[in-house]
Amino acid sequence: MQEKEALMADSLLSYIALAMILFSIGFLGVIARKNIFIVYMSIELMLNAINLIFIALGRYYESMQPQVIALIIIAIAAAEAAVFLSLIVVLYRKKKSLNSDVFNVLNQKDAAHE
Amino acid sequence: MMTPDFIYLLPLFFVGIGAISLMILSTFKTMTIRKGAIATLLFLVLAFLSNGYNLNSGDVVYSVYPFVDIFNKMIVVDTFSGYFSTILILGGILTILIGLHYFERHKQFTVEFFSLFLFSVFGMMLLVHANELISAFIALEIASISLYVMIGFQKVIDKRIEASYRYLVLGSLAGVFFLLGTSFIYAATQTTTIGTIGNMALNTVDSNAPLLIIGGTMILITFLFKIAAFPFQSWALDVYDGAPLPVTAFMAATFKAAIFGFLLRLVVVDFDLIRDFWDEVLVYVIIFTLAYGSFLAIIQKSLKRMLVASSIVHTGYLLIALVSIGVIGESAASSIIFYLVAYFLSAIGAFGLIAYISSEGQLRITYDDFRGFAKIRPYMAAMLSVFMLSLAGIPSTIGFIGKFYIFTGAIESGYAILAIVGIIATFISVYYYFKLIAVMYFYRSSELIDVPPLKGIAPIVISVIALTIVWGGVGNTLVAYFPGVDFLIDMANLSYESLFIWQ
Numbered sequence: 001m002q003e004k005e006a007l008m009a010d011s012l013l014s015y016i017a018l019a020m021i022l023f024s025i026g027f028l029g030v031i032a033r034k035n036i037f038i039v040y041m042s043i044e045l046m047l048n049a050i051n052l053i054f055i056a057l058g059r060y061y062e063s064m065q066p067q068v069i070a071l072i073i074i075a076i077a078a079a080e081a082a083v084f085l086s087l088i089v090v091l092y093r094k095k096k097s098l099n100s101d102v103f104n105v106l107n108q109k110d111a112a113h114e
Numbered sequence: 115m116m117t118p119d120f121i122y123l124l125p126l127f128f129v130g131i132g133a134i135s136l137m138i139l140s141t142f143k144t145m146t147i148r149k150g151a152i153a154t155l156l157f158l159v160l161a162f163l164s165n166g167y168n169l170n171s172g173d174v175v176y177s178v179y180p181f182v183d184i185f186n187k188m189i190v191v192d193t194f195s196g197y198f199s200t201i202l203i204l205g206g207i208l209t210i211l212i213g214l215h216y217f218e219r220h221k222q223f224t225v226e227f228f229s230l231f232l233f234s235v236f237g238m239m240l241l242v243h244a245n246e247l248i249s250a251f252i253a254l255e256i257a258s259i260s261l262y263v264m265i266g267f268q269k270v271i272d273k274r275i276e277a278s279y280r281y282l283v284l285g286s287l288a289g290v291f292f293l294l295g296t297s298f299i300y301a302a303t304q305t306t307t308i309g310t311i312g313n314m315a316l317n318t319v320d321s322n323a324p325l326l327i328i329g330g331t332m333i334l335i336t337f338l339f340k341i342a343a344f345p346f347q348s349w350a351l352d353v354y355d356g357a358p359l360p361v362t363a364f365m366a367a368t369f370k371a372a373i374f375g376f377l378l379r380l381v382v383v384d385f386d387l388i389r390d391f392w393d394e395v396l397v398y399v400i401i402f403t404l405a406y407g408s409f410l411a412i413i414q415k416s417l418k419r420m421l422v423a424s425s426i427v428h429t430g431y432l433l434i435a436l437v438s439i440g441v442i443g444e445s446a447a448s449s450i451i452f453y454l455v456a457y458f459l460s461a462i463g464a465f466g467l468i469a470y471i472s473s474e475g476q477l478r479i480t481y482d483d484f485r486g487f488a489k490i491r492p493y494m495a496a497m498l499s500v501f502m503l504s505l506a507g508i509p510s511t512i513g514f515i516g517k518f519y520i521f522t523g524a525i526e527s528g529y530a531i532l533a534i535v536g537i538i539a540t541f542i543s544v545y546y547y548f549k550l551i552a553v554m555y556f557y558r559s560s561e562l563i564d565v566p567p568l569k570g571i572a573p574i575v576i577s578v579i580a581l582t583i584v585w586g587g588v589g590n591t592l593v594a595y596f597p598g599v600d601f602l603i604d605m606a607n608l609s610y611e612s613l614f615i616w617q
Contacts, residue, residue, distance in 0.1 A: 023294065030287055039283055046290045053297045061304055069248055069306075073293060076255050080286055083262050087279050090269055103279065105272045106352040 015056035022049035119180040122191040124164035132157025133232035140225035150225035177615035190245040193612035198242040198375040205368035212466035213360030216473040222268040234260035238372035247306040277356020288339040295332030312384040344402040354422040363465030403430035404539040441527035448606035449519035456516035463579040464501035487554040502547040512586030
């Protein structure tokens with residue numbers, strides 16, 4: 001029995017380590033990449049890393065609650081995706097580019113027409 | 115007498131149903147902006163009335179978990195949430211009334227906008243009712259996602275879409291950190307319900323404390339981001355500047371109140387452990403927020419950007435009261451609640467008036483544009499002066515009383531240094547607020563041609579807000595026995611008490 005618990009704790013740790021690696025990759029993608037599509041995908045990656053943590057915890061504590069939380073997070077990620085994708089389409093139509101460097105209206109201080 | 119559970123949820127119900135029915139109504143050809151606004155107001159007024167009924171009926175202080183077998187204590191209805199819902203619904207009503215002229219003038223707005231607007235109000239109300247981290251996250255996302263779309267609603271204007279995109283990326287990033295924090299807290303305590311977390315944390319303090327502190331920190335980061343405190347303030351200027359003015363007013367005044375509503379519940383009820391850990395760091399956060407916000411406000415030429423930068427400074431004042439909670443719980447919490455009302459009135463008035471002034475044509479609203487404004491529109495100039503005085507915290511306005519409570523609370527709780535920094539920031543704020551008053555009254559020459567005259571509903575509402583600000587300030591400082599802001603403070607105290615009723 002003890003052996004099994006130790007095994008569970010070990011595998012929980014490895015799952016959380018994997019999730020944190022995915023999370024870090026996603027975070028790096030958001031702050032370092034220029035392509036707005038990749039920024040969006042990085043945020044999805046981070047959300048899914050958190051899902052992985054929750055599901056591993058659900059197995060560890062033998063509880064259904066984290067799995068429900070994971071399902072809810074998936075639903076929220078879908079809602080966010082709808083806004084993200086539509087904004088990407090609008091942005092692309094304006095500038096014909098996905099590089100975030102070309103979207104710089106807000107940085108030009110004097111062009112602040114209301 | 116027992117009130118049926120659904121009565122408690124009626125305010126939320128009305129706003130949610132309103133959002134959905136406006137979505138359906140917007141498909142009809144005959145719906146105009148004006149009709150949509152009237153329908154929105156109808157639902158908000160219904161919600162306001164039912165919320166007032168909940169606050170006034172039954173016990174003075176109450177705390178109920180409606181439908182406990184379905185929601186399992188995820189949603190709580192207490193005096194605290196009732197008080198905040200009042201602010202939020204009022205914010206919605208005022209924004210619609212003030213912005214109506216703006217929405218009608220700009221062709222891109224359609225009736226769907228009002229549906230999104232109601233969804234956003236719904237999300238904020240759900241946030242102050244939330245008693246569980248995941249439902250708080252859902253509420254936060256409902257409010258934020260509606261705001262992302264509302265900011266970018268005029269999709270022909272580059273500025274709007276870029277502001278929307280920037281807010282979307284950074285807002286989702288903050289949301290992800292909230293979830294990460296929640297997962298850590300779940301790992302430590304096996305629960306996400308507020309109240310239970312605190313109990314579990316007390317019992318299992320040794321091994322799980324680091325996990326709890328890291329998780330709580332992540333959640334704190336999310337909220338510091340959303341209220342634009344120091345290390346996370348960079349988005350605020352651009353996003354608020356890029357948004358349409360009525361939406362900026364709504365975000366600055368109402369969203370901040372909603373987030374402080376949940377943050378206060380979290381910090382007061384549950385996060386003793388984490389708060390003790392973070393108080394020292396928060397002191398530096400506050401000092402930098404005040405300093406950097408003041409700096410940003412001084413260098414702005416555009417009035418809108420100045421108001422946004424000054425809202426960062428006001429976040430700093432609110433955070434001062436947040437750290438004093440550890441020492442003097444009740445008075446600090448109620449000073450936050452009171453200051454939120456004061457700031458809400460001043461900000462929505464100032465932004466709303468500027469929105470009204472700039473609703474005609476493509477006007478650049480800088481300080482220079484307001485030269486000699488008092489000659490052309492004396493009443494508007496007077497109202498704008500009242501809002502500036504209140505934001506600067508000059509006596510005889512409600513802003514002064516709010517600042518007074520916060521600074522006395524800081525001194526009482528031993529954070530005299532914060533009070534000093536806050537008062538210095540207030541001195542500096544006199545510069546950028548009074549610059550506008552000086553420009554309006556003491557300069558000649560103006561090229562303001564297309565300022566709308568004083569007619570319609572918006573100027574009336576704005577002048578009512580201005581009168582409220584003066585009344586709130588004069589009420590209890592000068593005239594004894596004059597019904598002033600006392601009941602607001604009493605309500606703030608009661609709502610703080612209601613956080614501690616356990617069932």
